[in-house]
Amino acid sequence: MTDFLQNCIDGVMIGSSYALLALGFTIIFGVMRRLNLSFGPTIMLGAFGGAWLYLHFNINPWLVLLACIVFTVAAGVYVERLCFNAIKRNVAITSMVSSFVIWMQLEEIAIHILPDRTSPFPPLFASLSFEAGPFYVRSEYLFMFAVAVAAVFAVERILHRTWFGLRLRAVAEDPRAAAYMGINAGRVSVYAFVLVSVLGAVAGYLILAADQQVTPFFGLWATFKGLIAMMLGGMGSLPGAIIGGLLLGVIETQSLWYFGNEYKDLAAYLVLFLMLIARPGGIMGQRLVERRRLAFRRV
Amino acid sequence: MLKLREVCMRFGKTDAIRLLNLEVGDGEVVGLIGPNGSGKTTLVNLISGVYPPTSGSIRFDGREISRLAAHKIARLGIARTFQNIRVYPGMTVRENLQAALTGSPSLSGRDEMDSALRQVQLADRAEHLAGELPLPERRRLELARVLVCHPRLVILDEPAGGMTPAETEDLAQLIKNKLAPGRACLIIEHKMNLITATCRRLCVLHRGVKLADGGTGRVLSDRRVIDCYIGTAAGKC
Numbered sequence: 001m002t003d004f005l006q007n008c009i010d011g012v013m014i015g016s017s018y019a020l021l022a023l024g025f026t027i028i029f030g031v032m033r034r035l036n037l038s039f040g041p042t043i044m045l046g047a048f049g050g051a052w053l054y055l056h057f058n059i060n061p062w063l064v065l066l067a068c069i070v071f072t073v074a075a076g077v078y079v080e081r082l083c084f085n086a087i088k089r090n091v092a093i094t095s096m097v098s099s100f101v102i103w104m105q106l107e108e109i110a111i112h113i114l115p116d117r118t119s120p121f122p123p124l125f126a127s128l129s130f131e132a133g134p135f136y137v138r139s140e141y142l143f144m145f146a147v148a149v150a151a152v153f154a155v156e157r158i159l160h161r162t163w164f165g166l167r168l169r170a171v172a173e174d175p176r177a178a179a180y181m182g183i184n185a186g187r188v189s190v191y192a193f194v195l196v197s198v199l200g201a202v203a204g205y206l207i208l209a210a211d212q213q214v215t216p217f218f219g220l221w222a223t224f225k226g227l228i229a230m231m232l233g234g235m236g237s238l239p240g241a242i243i244g245g246l247l248l249g250v251i252e253t254q255s256l257w258y259f260g261n262e263y264k265d266l267a268a269y270l271v272l273f274l275m276l277i278a279r280p281g282g283i284m285g286q287r288l289v290e291r292r293r294l295a296f297r298r299v
Numbered sequence: 300m301l302k303l304r305e306v307c308m309r310f311g312k313t314d315a316i317r318l319l320n321l322e323v324g325d326g327e328v329v330g331l332i333g334p335n336g337s338g339k340t341t342l343v344n345l346i347s348g349v350y351p352p353t354s355g356s357i358r359f360d361g362r363e364i365s366r367l368a369a370h371k372i373a374r375l376g377i378a379r380t381f382q383n384i385r386v387y388p389g390m391t392v393r394e395n396l397q398a399a400l401t402g403s404p405s406l407s408g409r410d411e412m413d414s415a416l417r418q419v420q421l422a423d424r425a426e427h428l429a430g431e432l433p434l435p436e437r438r439r440l441e442l443a444r445v446l447v448c449h450p451r452l453v454i455l456d457e458p459a460g461g462m463t464p465a466e467t468e469d470l471a472q473l474i475k476n477k478l479a480p481g482r483a484c485l486i487i488e489h490k491m492n493l494i495t496a497t498c499r500r501l502c503v504l505h506r507g508v509k510l511a512d513g514g515t516g517r518v519l520s521d522r523r524v525i526d527c528y529i530g531t532a533a534g535k536c
Contacts, residue, residue: 163401166394166397166398166401167398167401167402169387169389169390169394169398170387170390170398170401170402173387173388173389173390174385174387176369176385177381177385177386177387178370178398178402179348179368179369179370179373180347180369180370180373180378180379180381180385181370181373181378181398181399181402181403181444181448182370182373182374182399182401182402182403182448183370183398183401183402184368184370184402185370
């Protein structure tokens with residue numbers, strides 16, 4: 001039982017980083033109704049930029065974090081201009097395919113920045129271990145969890161308490177009506193990408209700082225984890241992104257402990273498969289799907 | 300205020316609007332009628348920036364707006380409602396107004412939003428989801444969204460669509476007493492009782508060409524208008 005509970009604690013801590021990644025996917029999917037497959041690679045490119053500065057100039061880890069945010073935001077805006085702004089809203093598949101192409105491009109750029117493929121990545125602070133009875137938790141995972149909780153509250157506040165959030169939700173509901181009400185949907189879309197890029201960069205930094213290394217495969221990893229967490233929790237639901245991320249973390253740590261490393265990802269895919277059969281909208285998405293379907297049907 | 304000069308709109312080989320001249324002055328309420336396919340909604344779409352005209356000029360307060368993006372036209376003070384209602388269904392009634400305000404140069408505050416909701420009799424629905432309102436209330440929500448933005452020109456595209464005669468009468472009073480005072484309005488409508496109750500001037504389109512333009516009474520008794528439109532639509536009015 002102690003092992004099970006310890007795995008749950010570890011899962012929630014690791015899952016908080018998945019939750020941050022899923023938040024990014026959810027915001028873009030909610031606003032654009034399109035999938036951005038290159039979200040993970042933009043985070044990876046930002047991390048490579050930060051790692052390059054760290055290797056060549058040995059800058060402070062906080063400056064590395066800042067550099068990751070700047071590079072990720074630049075890459076995110078690049079993706080938005082190329083794959084989303086330039087392509088009409090009613091051809092979502094084109095955006096998705098082009099974002100996959102940009103994924104390849106970003107990986108190539110990252111390999112040119114740091115040809116060694118695996119590069120060291122600095123942690124913000126030295127790792128500590130906190131113990132409470134039979135349980136323990138590493139400081140970097142505790143920090144990751146705290147940042148994830150803060151990010152969720154910040155995003156919720158931005159969406160429901162700011163002019164930008166209102167514009168974002170209006171564009172998500174009906175971009176044409178928003179335009180006739182004076183809202184510049186193109187600009188809102190760019191700001192949405194900036195927001196999710198900042199979230200992604202912070203998540204990426206925290207994950208890589210815990211591993212203390214970065215590879216070009218991080219883009220693929222981040223995209224997979226974020227997408228699975230979003231689909232488990234419910235596409236388009238912010239609380240769902242958090243729940244999905246935490247659940248994915250717990251599933252992975254439990255299966256790693258009980259079945260071994262080779263079954264870790266398989267268990268996650270199996271749960272996703274069962275979820276898609278039982279609740280196609282995800283844990284929180286089903287209610288959202290039904291409520292929205294009803295609302296849109298009335299209109 | 301609004302001046303259209305020799306505006307043409309061509310879709311493929313079809314002329315939706317041909318050499319149309321139209322002016323709407325400050326504080327003027329103009330009705331726009333015509334059979335289906337006569338170019339009314341195309342005209343509204345041209346003014347509000349859905350697409351640019353093939354040729355011709357559209358000026359608002361002396362400024363050429365025919366090539367401006369829709370959101371820039373809205374910010375100049377032109378607001379519109381839609382034939383197919385376009386409220387934000389997943390947002391509350393109050394959030395619909397707030398979202399409209401974010402795109403408007405108007406500095407309306409919470410008090411003014413409450414006032415707009417009272418004027419359209421939706422004060423007790425402020426926290427309801429817009430998608431859960433019945434059709435007449437959603438129409439009124441669109442009008443409240445227009446009211447809080449303080450536009451100088453309002454374009455209403457079939458505002459009484461799907462309404463009962465009693466609801467249409469209420470809407471006419473709302474337009475006359477709350478919406479029209481102090482601003483120019485262009486109203487597209489098939490229901491003649493709404494047009495006669497709200498508009499002093501009437502413009503009739505037929506196959507993309509202006510058939511008649513003048514005082515409502517005079518235009519409605521025009522033989523060409525009766526032959527082309529009123530006679531055939533009388534049963535529906």
